[in-house]
Amino acid sequence: MPRHAHVRSARYGGLLNVSRRHLAVTAALFVGSMATINSIPADAVQPTDAQYSAALQTLAVPAEVVEPPVVRDGFALSYFTVVGWPLAGGVAMSADFGPRNAPCAACSSQHQGIDWTPGAGTPIHAVTEGVVVEASSGGPFGVHAKIEHVIDGVKYYSLSAHMQTGSLAVAVGDTVTVGQQLGTVGSTGVSTGAHLHFEIHDAAGTPIDPYGWLSARVNG
DSSP: OOHHHHHHHHHHHHHHHHHHHHHHHHHHHHHHHHHHHHHSOHHHHSOOHHHHHHHHOOOOOOSSOOOOOOOOOSOOOOOOOOOOOSSOSSOOEEEOSEEOOOSSTTSOSEEOSEEEOOOTTOEEEOSSOEEEEEEESOSTTOEEEEEEEEETTEEEEEEEEEEOTTOOOOOTTOEEOTTOEEEEBBOOSSOSSSBEEEEEEETTOOEEOHHHHHHHHOOO
């Protein structure tokens, strides 16, 4: 056998042995890696439903939510009774409250109200809200209405008298509001001419100066 043939055969034989060793090592590494993968628990690769739930349930809401206390300012709503005049403004007063010279034989010398003379037919209004306790066409007051009022917890009565016949617009038991028309100015009953006789009484029935009472309370 030629010399170069022997060298070639030996060279190829050596290469073949090296390739076989590399192949054996590669196969051993592949088998080892597969064994490692197969040894990992399934739950380490794929999360369970419980793990998903634990990850999602991050907000805990109590069964009863307690609201924080409300801090309010020092202001509060208050109710007040609106009081007005029984006639439109600018009406002349013809007789004051108290002692006077009786204008007629049947008239009182101790005037328990005040008189205004705005002219016959002028509308007369309720001075504040209340309930009608008397509505009549007879007696010295002629056509008149008496109303019970409660202002700031205190009871009063107002009386509007000498109204025109047929003008009375309220009846006993009616609830009236401030400014509501009660009738019109007339001269029925004991009267010397068309005028409004207006009185204010306290809960006990004692007459009060109507002008002073209204002046202290009119707010509407």
